[in-house]
Each structure stands twice: as structure tokens, then as C-alpha cells.
Amino acid sequence: MKIKGNKIYLPKLGWVKFYNSRPIPNGFKIKSVTVRKKADGSYVSVRIEDESVTKFPETKLEEIKTVTGLDMGLGKLIYCSDKSAINNPKFATNKTTKRLQKIRQRRISRKKRHSNNRRKAQQRLSIFQHKIAIKRDAYQWEVAKRIVYKSDAIAIEDLNIAGMIKRCKPKRDEHIGRFLKNGQSAKRALNRLIADASWYSLTQKIEYMAAKSGKIVLRVHPRHTSQECSVCHHIDPDNREGEKFFCTNCGHVDDANFQAGINIKNKAINHYGLNIIKKVRRDLPEPKQLTLFQTPTSELTELKRRKQSASNGKRVVPGNLSEYAFQLSLFNQENNHPDRDSL
Numbered sequence: 001m002k003i004k005g006n007k008i009y010l011p012k013l014g015w016v017k018f019y020n021s022r023p024i025p026n027g028f029k030i031k032s033v034t035v036r037k038k039a040d041g042s043y044v045s046v047r048i049e050d051e052s053v054t055k056f057p058e059t060k061l062e063e064i065k066t067v068t069g070l071d072m073g074l075g076k077l078i079y080c081s082d083k084s085a086i087n088n089p090k091f092a093t094n095k096t097t098k099r100l101q102k103i104r105q106r107r108i109s110r111k112k113r114h115s116n117n118r119r120k121a122q123q124r125l126s127i128f129q130h131k132i133a134i135k136r137d138a139y140q141w142e143v144a145k146r147i148v149y150k151s152d153a154i155a156i157e158d159l160n161i162a163g164m165i166k167r168c169k170p171k172r173d174e175h176i177g178r179f180l181k182n183g184q185s186a187k188r189a190l191n192r193l194i195a196d197a198s199w200y201s202l203t204q205k206i207e208y209m210a211a212k213s214g215k216i217v218l219r220v221h222p223r224h225t226s227q228e229c230s231v232c233h234h235i236d237p238d239n240r241e242g243e244k245f246f247c248t249n250c251g252h253v254d255d256a257n258f259q260a261g262i263n264i265k266n267k268a269i270n271h272y273g274l275n276i277i278k279k280v281r282r283d284l285p286e287p288k289q290l291t292l293f294q295t296p297t298s299e300l301t302e303l304k305r306r307k308q309s310a311s312n313g314k315r316v317v318p319g320n321l322s323e324y325a326f327q328l329s330l331f332n333q334e335n336n337h338p339d340r341d342s343l
């Protein structure tokens, strides 16, 4: 595997031109290269390794002082135990995208089968969907960063999302043999919302960011997290009524979603036996983060653009310029974006 400027050597393919978004820092070896075909082209991601770099610091359970419980939802994406919430932009299920998607789908179905025009229309739809996925990914990285800064540990529910998206079982009338309504048409909309929120990939990103900043993600069993009272620990399905929480035992009133977040936090504390400091300053400075690479920021992109215009329109390949090769910095206080693997 070799990279030379804006060309990469791939086995069986030879030298292939590509966009080199980031130079490989000194001392790093290329471990593997993955080429992925997406709707708008092929992406190559390069895995690199330097054995002299220290590993990410591991967090011990005894060192945890603060915990945030997260309840994943649809109205808001995340309800935190500190009573803050993160919006759910619904990238694929909002009104505009649904309409656009429908139009693009209709354009395909009106074209003759196996025709070139139909293939092109299909291509346009998949690029549209790919762009939605990119937006969702970028948003989730921002969310994961914000969540991880909150506390030493993050408690989340161990959800079985594949089971939640399952279709309803078909119901059948035993005498006539006809199929009865089983509520699938109503559930389909909910399934789409759940798939659009993509809690699984969000938790994965939270885990990645946590490991990177020396934090820990604790998983708890989801049983009764939305039915339990956080004050008297009374469990009753009648406690919850839609968005409202009203304890039938002690009369504690709260928002049902935040109640779940607090329950998840308490569960994690009990289950892992944590020593939690009750009062925490809200305005804590952002924690130190182990940074391996400086990812391109908007200022850097502007710098790049200026260089390009200064070089009389010739395309500047970042891999060739020494000023773009950044020094490896440990415990950088700067606010960095997480590493994205696509180039």
C-alpha cells in the first residue's frame, strides 16, 4: 500500500487517483485500506498505527464521580438525567424529506423497466438517501461529543432495537381464515421513526467518544426504567400516562422521559456500586482529550482555499505540503472534531 500525493496504490487496481484529505503523520504505518462503494462514488479509508503512541487512558469504576443517565426518545433524541434534552431533527422522516423522497420514488416508477432513464432516476434517489445519512452521522458526532463532556460516566439502556422494529405478527380469524388487522400499518410509521433516530449508531459514537476522552459507558437493563418512581422506587405501570409521570404511591410528579433518565442513572449507580458526589458544578471546563490528529476545521479549509487560489488555479494536493502535516499532540485542550474514517 502506497500513497503518493493524490494517488493511492491498490492491489489489482494499481495507481488510482483520489482526494487526499489528510496527510499521514510521521512514524505511522498503513495497516489496512478499505474501499467502500457509496451512492456518489467510492470512499477509501486508511487505517494507520504507530506503536510508540500511548494508549487511551482507561477509566476505573472507583474513579467515577459523576454519572449522566440517558433515555433515548423520539420527541427529543436524548433525555438526560440533568433535565436537559437533545433535539431530534428527524433527517429522513420530516415533512420536506418525506415529500422529496416520494417525488423521487415516483419518478423511478414512471420510467420503463430496465431502461437507462430508470437507472439514472434510481441513482438520484440513492444519492439523496446517502446525503441524509451523511447529515445524520455528522449530527450524531456532535451529540456524542456534547454528551461525553457532561460527566465521568454515561449510563444508557441496553436496548434491543432490532426487536423493537420487528413487524407485528399476523392475526387470523380461525373460522373464516381471513387475516384481521394487526396494527402493522400504524406500527410502520413508528418503525421508520425509530430507524431514523438510529439509537444504535448514536450509542456507538458515544462509546467511541467516551473511550477517546477517558470516560466510560455503563449499560443497564431497561426493565421498568419508565415505570419506576425515582423518589420512592415504587414500580407501577399506572405511574406513567403519556408524557406525564405521577407516582401512585408518593405523588411525585415529573416529565416521564426525564424520569426514565434519572432511573437509568440510579440503576447504574446501584449496579456498579459507584461513589457519586451529589453536587456537581454545572460550569465544569471541558475535559482534556487525547488528540491524535487535527481534523480539518472551517478556518483550515479557508486557508486551503486561499493557497489554492494563490497557486493560479492549480489543484493543491494536501499530501504534498509539509505545512499541512500536523504534529502529534497529546492532551490537546482544543475543541476537536472526532476522527471520521472516510476521506
Ligand SMILES: [Zn+2]
Binding pocket: 229, 230, 231, 232, 233, 234, 247, 248, 249, 250, 251, 252
Ligand atoms: Zn413515588
